[in-house]
Amino acid sequence: xxxKQPLGGRVLTGPFVFFLIxxxxxxxxxxxxxxxxxxxxxxxxxxxxxxxxxxxxxVIGTALACGGYTMALLTYAFNRGExxxxxxxxxxxxxxxxxxxxxxxxxxxxxxxxAYNIILPWHSNLHxxxxxxxxxIGAYCLVLxxxxxxxxxxxxxxxxxxxxxxxxxxxxxxxxxxxPTMHQSSLGTMMLMAGYKLSPLWRTAFLPLLFLxxxxxxxxxxxxxxxxxxxxxxxxxxxxxxxxxLATVTFxxxxxFMVIRIEDVNLxxxxxxxxxxxxxxxxxxLENTFLLCGLFLLMYPGNRNCPKLLxxxxxxxxxxxxxxxxxxxxxxxxxxxxxxxxxxVGELCITFGIVAVEILGYMWCVKRLPIISVPQTS
Amino acid sequence: xxxxxxxxxxxxxxxxxxxxxxxPTAALxxxxxxxxxxxxxGILYDSTLCVGCQACMVACKQANKMxxxxxxxxxxxxxxxxxxxxxxxxxxxxxxxxxxxxxxEQDGYAFIKRQCMHCIEPSCVSACPVSALRKDxxxxxxxYNKDACIGCRYCQIACPFNIPKFQxxxxxxxxxxxxxxxxxxxxxxxxxCCSACPTGASLYGPMEDLLAEAKRRLKLEPGVYAxxxxxxxxxxxxxxxxxxxxxxxxxxxxxxxxxxxxxxxMLAGVSFSKLGMPELPDEPFVRLADGIQYAIxxxxxxxxxxxxxxxxxxxxxxxxxxxxxxx
Ligand code: SF4
Ligand code: SF4
Ligand code: SF4
Numbered sequence: 001x002x003x004k005q006p007l008g009g010r011v012l013t014g015p016f017v018f019f020l021i022x023x024x025x026x027x028x029x030x031x032x033x034x035x036x037x038x039x040x041x042x043x044x045x046x047x048x049x050x051x052x053x054x055x056x057x058x059v060i061g062t063a064l065a066c067g068g069y070t071m072a073l074l075t076y077a078f079n080r081g082e083x084x085x086x087x088x089x090x091x092x093x094x095x096x097x098x099x100x101x102x103x104x105x106x107x108x109x110x111x112x113x114x115a116y117n118i119i120l121p122w123h124s125n126l127h128x129x130x131x132x133x134x135x136x137i138g139a140y141c142l143v144l145x146x147x148x149x150x151x152x153x154x155x156x157x158x159x160x161x162x163x164x165x166x167x168x169x170x171x172x173x174x175x176x177x178x179x180p181t182m183h184q185s186s187l188g189t190m191m192l193m194a195g196y197k198l199s200p201l202w203r204t205a206f207l208p209l210l211f212l213x214x215x216x217x218x219x220x221x222x223x224x225x226x227x228x229x230x231x232x233x234x235x236x237x238x239x240x241x242x243x244x245x246l247a248t249v250t251f252x253x254x255x256x257f258m259v260i261r262i263e264d265v266n267l268x269x270x271x272x273x274x275x276x277x278x279x280x281x282x283x284x285x286l287e288n289t290f291l292l293c294g295l296f297l298l299m300y301p302g303n304r305n306c307p308k309l310l311x312x313x314x315x316x317x318x319x320x321x322x323x324x325x326x327x328x329x330x331x332x333x334x335x336x337x338x339x340x341x342x343x344x345v346g347e348l349c350i351t352f353g354i355v356a357v358e359i360l361g362y363m364w365c366v367k368r369l370p371i372i373s374v375p376q377t378s
Numbered sequence: 379x380x381x382x383x384x385x386x387x388x389x390x391x392x393x394x395x396x397x398x399x400x401x402p403t404a405a406l407x408x409x410x411x412x413x414x415x416x417x418x419x420g421i422l423y424d425s426t427l428c429v430g431c432q433a434c435m436v437a438c439k440q441a442n443k444m445x446x447x448x449x450x451x452x453x454x455x456x457x458x459x460x461x462x463x464x465x466x467x468x469x470x471x472x473x474x475x476x477x478x479x480x481x482x483e484q485d486g487y488a489f490i491k492r493q494c495m496h497c498i499e500p501s502c503v504s505a506c507p508v509s510a511l512r513k514d515x516x517x518x519x520x521x522y523n524k525d526a527c528i529g530c531r532y533c534q535i536a537c538p539f540n541i542p543k544f545q546x547x548x549x550x551x552x553x554x555x556x557x558x559x560x561x562x563x564x565x566x567x568x569x570x571c572c573s574a575c576p577t578g579a580s581l582y583g584p585m586e587d588l589l590a591e592a593k594r595r596l597k598l599e600p601g602v603y604a605x606x607x608x609x610x611x612x613x614x615x616x617x618x619x620x621x622x623x624x625x626x627x628x629x630x631x632x633x634x635x636x637x638x639x640x641x642x643x644m645l646a647g648v649s650f651s652k653l654g655m656p657e658l659p660d661e662p663f664v665r666l667a668d669g670i671q672y673a674i675x676x677x678x679x680x681x682x683x684x685x686x687x688x689x690x691x692x693x694x695x696x697x698x699x700x701x702x703x704x705x
Contacts, residue, residue: 110529
């Protein structure tokens, strides 16, 4: 018998203080952005109107937060109850990832006080990919909070409310699978609009499908990572059987991704472009090297039981998948006319601050809320 | 990165393939050029007539109350380097070698005027989530509404001509771009840059007239003298003309077909890529993205079906008692 329990222990540890400092530095630069304008802290410009706040915090951040999505997909849609112990911790990281991506967006957009215009029907532009992404991400944040509510209610011992919630939770779990499927693929569609400004190594009609697959791959990798990590740091028995099954699913996703990815560039005749030695082409090679390494490590079923190799391949997939997304939004994007972009210190500090909030929140939650499955010792 | 027509077709083919797997679509099969709005107006810029006096830039700043842009410490003159949040149009110069002859690619120089192209199928309008950028249904002018804009800057990513600019230094930033002086129309006036142009290089008028005029010019014999209309043509035209030696035109009307056509047409004596204009396919980039979105989200049928299926599967799983406690 297993139950979910708060892990307990001191909250104010060394790492906790470290991340707290990062948060404060980030807050300083965020304050600067709101009082002096985006240009005062960021190196974004009219050629590169999107920088790391979008590419890292939103495009990669929400992919890293896809653990909740992938686990819900396996557990509920494919009816694999065995993954259940992984759902709640995954949901927690998703909740933080998405909520903070939302905050990043509010820092990034210039006219944030008018953000609600998106939901005003006379303003909404149904043709806009951005409209769909914004709406889906907003809705998904809400759904995540509702999906996560049972953990809070259990803590508060609000049994009546919990029962009521459980009755309608079904719809939210379904939405929690539908919404990410929609916006994660649309994050790819989004960059199709850039036209010739996006290098042909990334610009393809398959962008939506490839983005959906990277969301799944990164989501799976994060779950593997997370459970390895928490079992080591909190000295819990490893969920290896579940993990190796998860690794098998991941393997097939990566394989599908790689076949489409390489064949697509090849059929369009742009593979030679990958070897011209430029920064852009090297980033293409780097991205695919990481993904291929992850793929090969998972190829042998034996490897899928070994925590060390699992860790290694999950890392490769995380980095490779994130690079794919980063390259599509930043490296592969060239507006021409000599424009250049490299993030400024202030810009980076805001991003680090946001990541730090995420880690702090996670650390606090697993210690104080019933998240992690602990075998019952009666 | 140049995009060849062939690549674009392949790209579209990939898109169709993807969509064929997702469902039927009408959006992409239609590769014809979209018709101009009924009362479409625009600008014909003729690089061979332009003398680089920048009268249009001055007039544009005045008409739109745009601030000075200068690196001069005494702030004595306007000296923008490119389009920016302070500069809606700019005359740029191409030069090569000894720069001896005007409108010649080698050892020559030429001018180009950059501003919003008022695309027939504008990427910026499709991109904008809150319809802050709109294309007027009658005259086709692409205008901006700051009260709708959320400042997401997707229009900047989407515009193939890098036209929309953002006020990076402001705490209440706006998107800035040429709106074809639509605020002057009410007063019976028209594009300030065209009414200021002394040589007829910037010509305002109804699109049909501008296109006919551009085609007429391409047929003129180079080197002979011909009459060129000044400022504005069409029913409300100025009826003023000026005599010029006909330039050695590149036989291409830039903007006639680029990304589905634009309401800003250009003629030049040196190739447009030398003048810094991107080489673009005839099919607008918006079609592919739009087509995919349309195929997947048409009437929300697929998403709703998927939602239904998910609810069914989850309920079934629940009834089997697989996972009683959710989340
Ligand atoms: S040139 Fe750019 S800003 Fe102007 S209408 Fe076309 S897409 Fe929009
Ligand atoms: S920055 Fe403003 S005008 Fe441009 S796409 Fe975003 S909301 Fe629309
Ligand atoms: S039409 Fe008006 S806003 Fe546009 S470039 Fe000419 S003067 Fe400037």
